[in-house]
Amino acid sequence: MELNINGEVRQLDEAYGDGVLLWAIRDGLGMIGTRYGCGAGICGSCTVHVDGVATRSCVTPVEAVVGKEIRTLEGLQAADGTLHPVQQAFIDKQVPQCAWCMSGQVMQAVAFLEENSAPSDEEIVDAMKNNYCRCGCYVRIKEAVAHAADLAQEVS
Ligand code: FES
Ligand code: FES
Known part of the structure; x- marks a missing residue:
């Protein structure tokens, strides 16, 4: 399956398709900037953007974000290296x-x-x-x- 993440289309192993976005990002795509805290949608450590909206990835099903624009910490820096x-x-x-x-x-x-x-x-x-x-x-x-x-x- 495919995820649109930080302006790129990334291939995600189907094994992560039934899970939540946090583990698809961290384990499936190896992008470890997004953090696990409570795993229950409470603390905000796992916040990413989905179509520009701050979203708790630990409680967001992967299937709910297919076709949407996901942005993580890794996507904030400009192409020339300038920090957000x-x-x-x-x-x-x-x-x-x-x-x-x-x-x-x-x-x-x-x-x-x-x-x-x-x-x-x-x-x-x-x-x-x-x-x-x-x-x-x-x-x-x-x-x-x-x-x-x-x-x-x-x-x-
Ligand atoms: S890890 Fe705490 S809200 Fe997601
Ligand atoms: S939890 Fe340690 S800096 Fe916020």
Whole structure:
């Protein structure tokens, strides 16, 4: 079967077709940027985009995304190697501690800023509140998302 992922059509072993998107991405395609956390749709570690919408891949059946555009952390960087503004902002603000949740945090933030390019602090907190960080990096996450919005304005 085929998946459209990060602008490419990738062949996926049929064995992953009955499962969820997270394992198709990680084990089937070997793209390990997407993280497993709770496996129950709660923590947000596994967030990817499906047709531009932040989606929890651990509870999303593969069959539900065939023919749709999937984007993962690996798809954020520009072809010339330039980091996405959200990636750059998370580095600038030195957000991660253990970093386990960060792929999901970044993907959630990218989807949010594509909907709201100049958010208030309250809007950022509301958009990010369901992506859990066990290290408690929430203040830096908020600062990084605000910084990413500023960086995106500078390059646009
Ligand atoms: S691993 Fe998917 S929401 Fe926690
Ligand atoms: S940085 Fe450790 S869980 Fe978020």
